Amino acid sequence: MRCYGYDETGREVIEPEAAVIRDVVKRVLDGESMRSTVADLRAREIMTSAGRPWTQQSLSRLLRNPRLAGLRTYHGEVVGKGQWAPIIDEATHKRLLDLLDAPERKQPHATNQRKYLLSGGFLVCGFPLEDEGNGTHRCGKPLYTQPSNSGKRGYVCRAGSPSYGCGRIRIAAESLEEEVAARALARLASPKVRARLERAVGSVMKGEETMQEVLQAIEDRLVEAGQAYAKREISLVTLTAIEAEAKREQKAVREWIAQAQRLRAVPAMTPEGLAEWWVDALLERRRELLALVLDRIIVKPATRAGQVQLDVDRLEFVWK
Structure with a gap:
């Protein structure tokens, strides 16, 4: 895939895209948030080189790319100057890296340890959206983990970064995870x-x-x-x-x-062996076991308003 700002050869600058890059770089260095910058690009319908809407992740990858400063890399390491025109100078590139890697930009309590059984792609939003031809299609974006205002764990379709979904689906985590575990263990047995x-x-x-x-x-x-x-x-x-x-x-x-x-x-x-193993297993081991039989679960809108218990009718299981 070509680098945004350059043609397929990686040597010729595409000036309209280069102008977008310079504008974004200036705004970020002036203190504008990545979230705000991405929202503006999407509002203006400016797409990536792959023709997709920008996300904070894709924009961050672009801004970190040494190619923009005319620097050549090999296996991720800068090895010298390239034979193409830079879009930004090396000093600006370094300022960008210093800004994007600044400790204060990191989430203070961020952790790679999962706390949700079904995070990471097991859940997909099934909210129906209207097509231009008056038909409907499912949102299809992955659900992300997000506690409620009262602190209860849940999964949601995010309207903002990183998925830019419909924002119309939310489901409580605890009862859903219990239902999924029971069905998966029965299937495995x-x-x-x-x-x-x-x-x-x-x-x-x-x-x-x-x-x-x-x-x-x-x-x-x-x-x-x-x-x-x-x-x-x-x-x-x-x-x-x-x-x-x-x-x-x-x-x-x-x-x-x-x-x-x-x-x-x-x-x-065996049913007994699986159940006994599940009780003591680490969360990642449980997720690995699920991945053997479960492809995804499509979470549709609730069928009954005000439902306290899990509404299993809104779940569509896709097994392997």
């Missing part, structure tokens, strides 16, 4: 699913060593490409294409290995 997972475990034991070899082969290919580029045997465009394809392959292989590790950790596949 079924003879048909047990047989499928046992076959998968056998396949995993035979295939993981091969997958590690594939990963090493991809790494070797990247090293060879880097050496060829250093000797000017291939162009930057070719190197970039090789690296992009290698990253896609690495992601697929690592996902396979992660699934293999989850399968190896499967507890005793």
Whole structure:
């Protein structure tokens, strides 16, 4: 994918996009928040190089990109000046990095430890939205974790960053997680699913060593490409294409290995064994077990107003 501000070769500046970058850089350095800047870009219908609306994450990645300052990188490290015109100067690039990496911009209590069983993509917003042709489609954005004003855990469709969804769906976490766990454990304990997972475990034991070899082969290919580029045997465009394809392959292989590790950790596949394991298991282990059988849950609007108990009719399970 091309860098916003440059053409497909990565060398020619696209001036209208460069003007947007310079304007954004000035506003951010002048103290405007990323949230406000992104909201303005979306309001003006300015899209990324991939034709998608901007998010705080995509804008942050762009502003951190050394290419904007005319700097060449290799495996994420700046290795010198590039042979293309910069959009901003190096001093401005450094000011941006200092600002974006400033400790005060970090959430003081941020943590990578999950506190919600279904965070990270298990839940999808099913609120119906009108199409231009008078039909409807589901919002489809992932639900994010957000406690209520009283502090009760919940999942919501966010109207703002990072998903820019409809903002119309909210569901309490505790009762939902209990329902999902009960259904997932029952599914895992079924003879048909047990047989499928046992076959998968056998396949995993035979295939993981091969997958590690594939990963090493991809790494070797990247090293060879880097050496060829250093000797000017291939162009930057070719190197970039090789690296992009290698990253896609690495992601697929690592996902396979992660699934293999989850399968190896499967507890005793009986209703009693699963229930006993679930009680004492860490949250991440529970999530890994869910990922074996659950693809996603589409959360639709409540069917009854003022419902206190979980309204299971609003849940659409998509199993693997």
